[in-house]
Amino acid sequence: MNRLASPSVIFVFLDGLGLGPADDTNPLWLAPMPNLRQLLGGPLVAGRTVDRHGLLFKAIDALLGVQGLPQSATGQTALFTGVNAAQLLGYHLGAYPNARLTEVINEHNILKRATERGYRATFANAYTPQYFQLVKQRKRRHSATTLSVLAAGLPFRTLADLKRGEAVYWDITNFYLVEHLHLAVPIIEPETAGQRLARLSRNYDLVLYESFLPDVVGHRGDLEKALEILDMLDRFFAGLLEEVGPTATVVMSSDHGNLEEIVLNLHSTNPVPLLAMGPGAESFRQAQAITDVAGGIMRVLEQGPLRPPPYAST
Numbered sequence: 001m002n003r004l005a006s007p008s009v010i011f012v013f014l015d016g017l018g019l020g021p022a023d024d025t026n027p028l029w030l031a032p033m034p035n036l037r038q039l040l041g042g043p044l045v046a047g048r049t050v051d052r053h054g055l056l057f058k059a060i061d062a063l064l065g066v067q068g069l070p071q072s073a074t075g076q077t078a079l080f081t082g083v084n085a086a087q088l089l090g091y092h093l094g095a096y097p098n099a100r101l102t103e104v105i106n107e108h109n110i111l112k113r114a115t116e117r118g119y120r121a122t123f124a125n126a127y128t129p130q131y132f133q134l135v136k137q138r139k140r141r142h143s144a145t146t147l148s149v150l151a152a153g154l155p156f157r158t159l160a161d162l163k164r165g166e167a168v169y170w171d172i173t174n175f176y177l178v179e180h181l182h183l184a185v186p187i188i189e190p191e192t193a194g195q196r197l198a199r200l201s202r203n204y205d206l207v208l209y210e211s212f213l214p215d216v217v218g219h220r221g222d223l224e225k226a227l228e229i230l231d232m233l234d235r236f237f238a239g240l241l242e243e244v245g246p247t248a249t250v251v252m253s254s255d256h257g258n259l260e261e262i263v264l265n266l267h268s269t270n271p272v273p274l275l276a277m278g279p280g281a282e283s284f285r286q287a288q289a290i291t292d293v294a295g296g297i298m299r300v301l302e303q304g305p306l307r308p309p310p311y312a313s314t
Contacts, residue, residue: 005247007280007303008201010240011110011208011293012250013079013145014233015072016215018257018270019046019059026260027223031230035238044273045260056281059271061289062256066092069267072215073097075255075290076144081108082294096141109148110294111208119205119301123149124197126157126167128181145210159185166200168193170211172236190232194239201248205301218258221265229259241277249278249300253293279303 020026022045029043037043040050040057050057062070064078066086071094077085083104086092097105106112114121123145134140142150149156157167162174162185169177172193177183200207213233217226237252244250252275257268274293276284280300287296 005245006205007300008205008245008248009207009280009297009300010197010201010244010248010250011206011297012197012237012240012252013076013208013210014214014252014254015076015210015212016218016256016258016267017254018062018260018268018272019044019048020257020260020268020270021046025263027226027230027262028260030223031227031234033230033234035234035241039241039277040275046270051285054278054281056274056276056284058274058287060253060274060287060292062254062272063269064289064291066090068092069269070256071095071267072255073101073144077101077104079253079255079290079293080110080144080148081105082291083108084291097144097147101144102147105144105147106151108294109144109151110206110297111148111152111154113294113298114206114301115152115154117298117301120203121152121206122154122157122200122204122208124157124168124200124207124209126159126162126169128159128177128183130181143210145208148208159183165196168197168209171213172211172232189239190235191239191242194236194241195243198240198243198245198248202245206297214254214259218260218262218267219265221262223262226259226262244278247279249276249280249283251276251284251293251297253290255290 022029029045064084064086071092073093074085085101111121161167172190174185174187177185197209213229217229254272257270261268283299284296
């Protein structure tokens, strides 16, 4: 007989990934992405919806009723808290949260909410010592994810955790650490990074991971690099889904579009994807906007014990 097990969530936040048209201007239409295409029955483009047991894929709104191009600070605050940050300010705020948004993050972010309700939560990203030095020198500001970790009182993962396979860097493979920061860490395959992220959910109820690769490449307007990054993300998800446990739900979403309109080099007004895979997928069925993602995650955690399917190991 299978044991009853508590549900868990792995939330993969991909900065700057929208759902654009099915044409040759859209890297998500051009990229092969065999693993995700097979899962969804086609490419990640506008108009595609999948809703079946254990799998939900749909477009959700990132504009939030506010004119202008969606931006990172307000979008991420909305995504991680469920509060309409753009409406709160009356405009879309780029880059880093201001004092008002920091208050919202400090009070309502999902890491804090989960921790206060007794769930084990963690941020999977590894930080370098240089990052905290730059913050201390006021040369770097905290993003919404970092502010969420601080508000929840959680420890930051380090390069030592990364070397042990107990963290993932924002660029997935550690290439930036090696080639730009010249640090002695191994470059890993995208599948390995996905597997490591999946293993974290064995010890935590909520695992948050952030990659802003799509936004970085989108602003560069480099189609060839965009296709390379999408291949990496596809392989990352292949490793993640291969290793994830039967009671874990993988959730992926974004704060705004960008990469899907590579010719513009700007954020877009396109909707963003909401992908949920696992036993809690139906908790996101009613989601219409990025403000609905945090609530869906909490609903999954609050489902109570789940019974793994018969084929799961006991």
